[in-house]
Amino acid sequence: MRGIGKTGDRTAPVATVFRRELATVLRTPGYGVLALGLFVVLGGTLAVGGGGRTGFVPAVVDLLSVTEVVVPLAAFVVGYRALLVDAESGELAVIRTYPVSVAGYVAGVVLARTLAFLAIVVVPYALIGGVVWATAAPDTGIFATHSGVDSPLLYLRFLGLLVPFGAAYLSLATAVSAVASSRRGAVAIAVLALVAGVLGGDLALLRSLASGTPPSAIPGLLASAPNGAFRGLVFEGVIGVSFAPAGEFVDVGRAVGALLGWTVGGLVVSTMSLAYGDRIGVLFEGVRARLPSP
């Protein structure tokens, strides 16, 4: 408990859980492979798309669609079993015999998983940014060139947006791991949530537009789902800079709020599920018992 334990009795259990979870993550070599795979996918996208040859903005344009799929995917891979394993093996019950609150336990696990997620996702993206920085150059040096609005700062903004976007999905993934009762169930729910998250929000938006929602509602609606909020913020803060100032692509406040909301929501669901899951189960069984059996 030396080092971190000093900070106080309330945070000490969280730190312990955090260490334990970090040890679990570090002992999973699959995550290193995941980061490597992500780097290859991103590099391949840039190589085929060609945007990275000329600058950061075209590189972000090339990466945007891929990012919307791979970042949620990575988040689910990192998080879909985070809270499930201990519950399944009974270790959670043991841990609960120590003075560790459910919230503290969830916080410790999620913190460690977030750190892992950042290492797995942000590091490959940052490396790709470094490659673009090193290699992007005009086709020909005969003429005077300049970088336009293109700048590493814009890529840094993009990296910054990856964090809340990934955090929202990681939090959803931990919620899935808390709700699921078996590993297979977790995989099924995770896939469902992933598809619903990546496609669902935008499909719902398209559907509501088709059924007569006024276009002026788009910035607000877009900001509601994590993918829409992320995409809107990338347009607003990164890609849109190279277009003439033309108004907003998304309701920024609402988009940031939505990403935070999804993150907090996922944590709340996880905690509630672990804290009251048994009681709900009992309640559920009770209701079922009163129903006439078929």
Place this chain on the structure above:
Amino acid sequence: MAIIDPYGERFGRAFLVVAVLAVLAGVATAGAYAADPSTATPDPVAYDDAVELGLSSETDELMAGSARIPRVQVFYSQLQYVVGYNGIESFATTLDGDRTERQFGYPLVVYVETFDDGNPGVTDGGLFEAERATEWVPADDAAYVVGSAASSPAGETVVPFSERANAERFAAEHGGRVVDWRAVRDRSFDVDSAATVRSMAPARWVEADERIADATAKERSGEDGGGDRVGDVIVVGEDAPTIDAAARAAPPNATVVVPPGTYEETVTVNESVTIAGEDARVRGDGNGSVIAVRAPNVTLSGLSIDGVGNRTRDPEAAREAAEEDGTWDTNIQLGYGHGDAGILAVDAPGLLVDDVAVETNASGVLLREGSDAVIRDLRVDGSDDWRDGFMGVTGMESRVTVTDSRFEGGRDGVYLHRADGSVIRNSTFVGNRYGTHLMYTGDALIADNAFRNAEFGGITVMTRPSGNAIVGNDVRDSGAGIQASGTRSYVGYNTLADNGLGFSTSARGSLYERNVAVDNEVGAHATTVVPSSRVVANDFVGNDRHAEAGPGALRVWAAGDRGNYWEGANVGLHEPGERAYRPTAPVDAALHREPAAAAVRESPAAALLDRLYGTVPGARSGSIVDPSPAPEPYAPERVAAASDPDSAPIRPDWREELDPATTAATNGMNTHDRNATNETVSQVATAGPRRPADAEGRR
């Protein structure tokens, strides 16, 4: 693993490092949001390093005198290259349309060159002149004189000053008024464009008709090229022993009749006479030129010429001139303009060469110093290997009209240097190096010619002239079809088959339309680094590669919703024209050659790439996209004819289609006919999309 062991001794420190890094990253990211990259203002560059657009600075009237075109340099948000515009108005007009912004983004910063201390004025010809430009200043800070007496070769010009007082002084002297940058941007300018050149092509053809009619008018030479001229008739062999003696003895307006036979002599013509042969052959001594003309309004007809000297140029004269103070191109003029020729004309305006054949290893006809000539039915038989010969027609500072002629072998069929307004039409070129080769020659018309087996290319325009029209030519089996550089050029209705390269889009601010590229190795090559031309309504069929692109920003080859026809572009599941076609992408390039490519193209990966291309086009490089490929060829009958190697030269009826008189008449009829049926109305409606395209083309 050893470094971050969660239960190790040093974990606390490691964790602290990570935490500090995370905080730093957070601060950097926050900083990235706080800084605004769109406010970056690069400093002006040396203009020669910018990619030049706008008017040409290499026209004859600009290079020869002190006239200038005020210049602009622009840094666009999505384009890596600094763009220089000749003429503030040519930049201002590009801002009118959204095309520039779509392709390059918005201008981050604009600099104009100012003339406060450059002694600005107006030439006798009405062009703006100045000794020098003073400095580059941001466009917002300068004051501009509009509507003054100063103009550019293409029309109105705007003159910038960094001090408003200097602008007002200029306006007081030369008229006009002083306005700020906002007013210049919002102003619409009356300047010529490639569309102007297109609309003028039929008129140039008519003008050539008039020149020919003038030169062959009855009072000069009569319909059959001899005999009816007002004045004396001298018959060689009866009235004088040799053609030369007859020409020397002849008074102005006389006709020298040359009976059939071979005459071994060289002839000098110093008077305005007609030399009319009938099966007459003039044979030189193999030294120098055979017939030298040094008088205006001379007619040479019905002659065959051989025995021309072998000297193709005069290095001696070129060296001497380089030492003396000559004009800027004295070197070339003397080098190329002082070789031997079948017919040499110096300061001989109004020359008519009609029904003449020349066998030569030097030039066929060499025109110099204002020898504005009409050449009809000339046949030049040059060397088998172009390295051994020279030009069929060499024109220097002479406005040349060539029609119904044939040039076989030799270096270039027709070579023109500073020969503005020349017309080359209805002629045949076989086995030259270049068929027609223009240098510093603008406002020319090259139309309805046939080129075969040209080693390097059918038509080439070098340097940066402006306003050339290359229309209705048929180039086959050559190194390249048409390579025209310059500005404001019109390349339309040409048929290019079985060449190494169909055409290149080297000319800037130009219009390439209704060309047919069939069975070439490469249909079209995009060369300019910053795209500024329109390439639309061309047909690409059967080429190994339909199009290639050199370095530079993405080229969008379409105008409005009209694209080009690409064989193979519509293979697959999509409605024709629904899906963008990228001739430079590997899969799209294979569509017309390999049916399986269509299946590859339907893959999610290809669909994703399709989406990526075309976004931020200015920052993409080395490729071409046609967002709306045409479902059918624009000129199916020309495509079919070009696929047949034995077909006669194709001459599309472009004069009818381009003639503004007929176009206006049809439009007027439709819109003003009150009894127009829905069908005619819908025809007008479908023709609609073409018109905004044309209007944009005028910019």
